[in-house]
Amino acid sequence: MKIKFKPSNSDFYQELNSKVSSLISEGVIKKSQRLMKVKFFFYFALFFGLYSLLLIDPVAENFILRTIVYTLFGFSGILLAFNASHDAVHNTLFKSEKFNKIAHYLIFNLQGVNATLWKKRHISSHHLFPNVDGCDADIDDNPFIRLSKLHKRKWNHKIQHVYAPLIYCVYTLHWIIIKDFIYLSKKEVANMKNLSYKTTFVLEVILLKLLYLAFVLFVPWYFSEISFGYFIASFLIMHCFISIFFVLTLIISHLTTETTFPSADEDGFLPTCFHEHQLAVSLDYHPTSRFANWIFGGFNSHAAHHLFPRLPHTVYTRITPIIQKMADKHSMPYNQMNMWRAIRSHFIYLKELGRE
Numbered sequence: 001m002k003i004k005f006k007p008s009n010s011d012f013y014q015e016l017n018s019k020v021s022s023l024i025s026e027g028v029i030k031k032s033q034r035l036m037k038v039k040f041f042f043y044f045a046l047f048f049g050l051y052s053l054l055l056i057d058p059v060a061e062n063f064i065l066r067t068i069v070y071t072l073f074g075f076s077g078i079l080l081a082f083n084a085s086h087d088a089v090h091n092t093l094f095k096s097e098k099f100n101k102i103a104h105y106l107i108f109n110l111q112g113v114n115a116t117l118w119k120k121r122h123i124s125s126h127h128l129f130p131n132v133d134g135c136d137a138d139i140d141d142n143p144f145i146r147l148s149k150l151h152k153r154k155w156n157h158k159i160q161h162v163y164a165p166l167i168y169c170v171y172t173l174h175w176i177i178i179k180d181f182i183y184l185s186k187k188e189v190a191n192m193k194n195l196s197y198k199t200t201f202v203l204e205v206i207l208l209k210l211l212y213l214a215f216v217l218f219v220p221w222y223f224s225e226i227s228f229g230y231f232i233a234s235f236l237i238m239h240c241f242i243s244i245f246f247v248l249t250l251i252i253s254h255l256t257t258e259t260t261f262p263s264a265d266e267d268g269f270l271p272t273c274f275h276e277h278q279l280a281v282s283l284d285y286h287p288t289s290r291f292a293n294w295i296f297g298g299f300n301s302h303a304a305h306h307l308f309p310r311l312p313h314t315v316y317t318r319i320t321p322i323i324q325k326m327a328d329k330h331s332m333p334y335n336q337m338n339m340w341r342a343i344r345s346h347f348i349y350l351k352e353l354g355r356e
Contacts, residue, residue: 008273012330032314043080060224074242082297112176112212131281137190161351171243253302256345278306283335
């Protein structure tokens, strides 16, 4: 059955788009695109600057200092992906589609995550039907965390809100070492069917994983004189911290008690039109804060991103107030709270799904 949205019976998006278009004059767009370039080069320089520190004394020889720098290096990689690669996959980092593809490919694979596999899930699944079970790869069924009411509840889900932080601590390592290979083996992922990958691509994925480990782990260890075990410890601590940051930054934008999880009716229609759906399934935290925008790369302004994915995230702080105003005018849902309340709401959501 083909899933589809109901026709819109509101002028919400037409009026919203008109006001956003009026605001986003050529000068505003140019300014936001310049800021995108500044952020890209800033985080790119920070990423390789911190990496170079791992190769020199005294950082290379001091476990505590090296672990701190290692962790900051890991954070800089996540922020580089948030603020550059995510825009590149939506062709908003550069005007050239070719440069966007190159930037996305390099940045994501430098984090150990396969860029091609993630792009397929993000563009062809998540952005089409966010929070729709069976159509959004981001809420696929898994044995550890129940993220949808339509997923089978298991005995361990009763305490999933308790052990979830432990699962989240290993998320990035799981993605790098296991998750990408799981997706390589699947013929169906959410709404994407009959998937297959050439042997050359599988070999490319493996090679990129090995290059990541060489770049992040073996080269820094080679320039030090300490045991490999201590270096592994620093590596694992780094991934623990960046995993928690990565998961909680992203997961609260969709998976909370405030957001909805619509199901299609017997004719395949979802309850609302496309634009109301994007508002109902998204949650914003500090969406008009320039500081939050600088750190989270627009993930904190998720309503704006899902409604206007072709605009650079540096303009979201300007258009979010318009979205808020138009949503109120047309009686559309709009979810917003501070980050800490959103994190609390996510764990309440996990608790409710585990005990219903």
